[in-house]
Amino acid sequence: MARILFVTNGHGEIAIADRIARDVRSLAPEIEIDHLPLVGESRAYFMNEVGPRQAMPSGGLIAMGNLSNILRDLRGGLLALTLAQRKFLVRVRGRYALAVAIGDAFALLMTLATRVPAVYVGTAKSVRVAPYGAFERRVLRRADVVFVRDEPTAERLRAQGVDARAPGNVIVDLFGERDDPRADAVTEGFDPLLAVFPGSRQSAYRDAQFLLDVVRRVAADRPGLGAVLSIAPLLDAARFARHLAQDGWEVEDSADVRMPFVLRDRGRALARAWRGEIGPLLARAALVIGQAGTANEAAAAAGVPVIAFERDRDRKTAWYRMRQHGLLGDALLVLPGDPVRAAAGVAALLDDAPRRARMGALGRERMGPAGGAQAIARTIVELT
Numbered sequence: 001m002a003r004i005l006f007v008t009n010g011h012g013e014i015a016i017a018d019r020i021a022r023d024v025r026s027l028a029p030e031i032e033i034d035h036l037p038l039v040g041e042s043r044a045y046f047m048n049e050v051g052p053r054q055a056m057p058s059g060g061l062i063a064m065g066n067l068s069n070i071l072r073d074l075r076g077g078l079l080a081l082t083l084a085q086r087k088f089l090v091r092v093r094g095r096y097a098l099a100v101a102i103g104d105a106f107a108l109l110m111t112l113a114t115r116v117p118a119v120y121v122g123t124a125k126s127v128r129v130a131p132y133g134a135f136e137r138r139v140l141r142r143a144d145v146v147f148v149r150d151e152p153t154a155e156r157l158r159a160q161g162v163d164a165r166a167p168g169n170v171i172v173d174l175f176g177e178r179d180d181p182r183a184d185a186v187t188e189g190f191d192p193l194l195a196v197f198p199g200s201r202q203s204a205y206r207d208a209q210f211l212l213d214v215v216r217r218v219a220a221d222r223p224g225l226g227a228v229l230s231i232a233p234l235l236d237a238a239r240f241a242r243h244l245a246q247d248g249w250e251v252e253d254s255a256d257v258r259m260p261f262v263l264r265d266r267g268r269a270l271a272r273a274w275r276g277e278i279g280p281l282l283a284r285a286a287l288v289i290g291q292a293g294t295a296n297e298a299a300a301a302a303g304v305p306v307i308a309f310e311r312d313r314d315r316k317t318a319w320y321r322m323r324q325h326g327l328l329g330d331a332l333l334v335l336p337g338d339p340v341r342a343a344a345g346v347a348a349l350l351d352d353a354p355r356r357a358r359m360g361a362l363g364r365e366r367m368g369p370a371g372g373a374q375a376i377a378r379t380i381v382e383l384t
Contacts, residue, residue, distance in 0.1 A: 002384045003032040005096045006047055007089075007111045009103030011200045011232075012294030013123050014042040016170045016373075017102045020121070021046035023377030031384055034096070038085060038107060043233045050092075052084040055202075082110075089113040097384045101143070105136040112142055117383055121170070121376060122148040127156050129326025137162050144383065147376055150368060168372025171294055172301040175279035183280035186259045186272045190226025192350060194218075195281040195299070196271070197290030200232035205243050207291040210311065210339065212244060212263065212271055214289060217343035218350070219270055225350075227271040228285075229263075230278050230295065237261065237273055287356065289346060296324060300331045300363030305356045307346060311337035331363030 004024070006017040014037055021033045025046055035047035040055045090113050101111035102121045111118055120143040125132050131153070132140065137160055140146050146164045148154050149171075157164035187193050196211045198204035208229060215227045231237050237260040241251045250264040254273075263271040274281065278295055279302075282288070288299040288306045299306045306328065308321055325332050335345040349356060 001030060001032060002028075002097045003034065003095060004098045004100060004380065004384055005050075005092070005111075005114065006033065006035045006100045006102060007038060007107055008035065008042070009038045009101075009107035009110075010123070010293075011040065011042075012171075012297075013039075013103040013107070014044060015174055015294055016121065016123060017100070018044045018046050019170055019174050019373045020100070020102075020376050020380070023374050024380055027377055028381045028384070031381070036085065036088065038082075038103075038110060041234060051088040052081060054081050086110060086113055098380060100380060105132070105139045108143055109139050112139075117144045119143065119145045119376070119380060119383065120147065122146070122153075123170075124149070124323065124327075125153065126150055126327055127153045128329075129323050131156060132160075132162075140164070145379055147372075147379075167375035168370060169301070169368050170372045170376065171297050172367050172370045173373040174294070175277055175282060175298045175302070178277070178279065179283060180276050180280040182256075182258050182276065183274070183284065185256075186228055186274050186276075187226075187281070187284050189224075189269070190228070191224040192222075192286035193281075193284055194225065194227040194346075195278070195285040195288045195290075195304070196227050196229045197278070197288060197292040197295040197299070198229070199290070199292040199295070200235065203291070204232065204235055205239055207311075208240055209243055209247055210309070210337070211289055211291070212249070213247065213339050214309075214342045214346060215271060216265055217339060218346050219265075219268075222347075222350075226269065228281055229271055229273045230281060231260070231273055231275050233275075237275065240273065287346070287350060293324065296332070297328065297367065300328050301367035303360035303364045305333070305349065305359035306331060306363070307333045307335055307349065309335050309337045309342055328366050329362055331359050331366055333359070 008014045008017045033047045034050045036051040037053050093115050098117050099111045099114045100119045101108040108120045140162045148164050149169045151166040154164040154166040198207040219225045241261050245251045252262040258276050260273045282302040282304050288304050290296050296306050335342050
């Protein structure tokens with residue numbers, strides 16, 4: 001029985017890997033699929049978790065010379081974890097027919113230790129914001145197949161001697177296929193609806209407090225407005241509730257596992273928590289406000305305008321928001337991290353329907369068409 005290994009280097013990359021794995025299983029149910037997450041734990045549905053793994057303080061944000069996060073992760077055991085993961089990859093030589101690296105060039109460099117045919121799926125790098133450098137291209141040439149997120153990046157790489165393909169951005173495939181009728185209950189009565197995406201890292205708890213403070217301010221003179229707070233699978237709904245209660249929210253627990261709590265302000269239901277997929281929210285939302293990575297990009301792909309915020313604590317990781325803005329262009333509006341100015345900016349965009357329409361159209365254009373996951377899965381099956 002054929003067995004393949006996915007190696008991921010980030011939270012969004014785990015979701016991308018699982019989406020591709022789903023299509024691999026559909027095309028070839030006999031293939032066994034394992035997964036080594038280099039960053040943190042994961043909750044995959046179509047892959048079996050293997051190898052050493054440990055959550056790091058930075059949540060994986062150590063690129064672009066982020067010395068502060070690198071030092072925090074080193075103190076948290078990053079070096080020992082990386083060495084253990086490499087030893088695991090060397091130890092499993094001969095076990096897999098194919099290895100698939102999803103993330104940056106480091107993920108591929110680690111994957112090559114298996115000494116089996118390798119497929120690389122690049123998720124973040126793009127000529128629009130951060131082209132692949134000389135060392136990265138050297139690593140990419142060692143892969144048997146290279147996929148990148150957009151055709152301009154593939155064209156640049158081909159001109160530089162890397163045979164890259166761009167069949168479609170898998171993020172577009174992540175959340176748009178299935179609706180969930182249970183989302184009707186979580187969004188009921190909210191018009192307009194704001195989808196709130198605080199992200200999947202530990203910083204999401206603090207970011208949710210800020211984002212919902214913005215919602216409360218915007219809703220003050222909009223009686224129909226409401227929000228849905230998306231809680232990532234590995235985060236703790238009860239911890240969100242505790243933090244928000246400290247901010248003066250009236251937290252009403254719910255027996256519905258998909259909607260763990262409701263947030264009220266002076267009796268008015270202003271927000272509900274949601275533990276389901278974000279696709280059903282995107283189908284209903286007028287606007288996304290979020291500090292997320294992959295979820296923000298998924299919103300743009302769905303044609304929903306996205307607002308992110310420059311918060312004081314984000315100055316050390318400003319490169320991340322810069323990168324996202326470079327990828328999405330004017331489909332993403334970045335506002336100041338002051339709650340008053342942030343709320344004013346959100347309200348202004350809600351009142352500007354033509355601008356929201358332009359942002360939605362540009363998001364679809366920047367993210368590209370669906371179908372990337374299926375194309376990559378077919379190549380993986382052919383090579384296995």
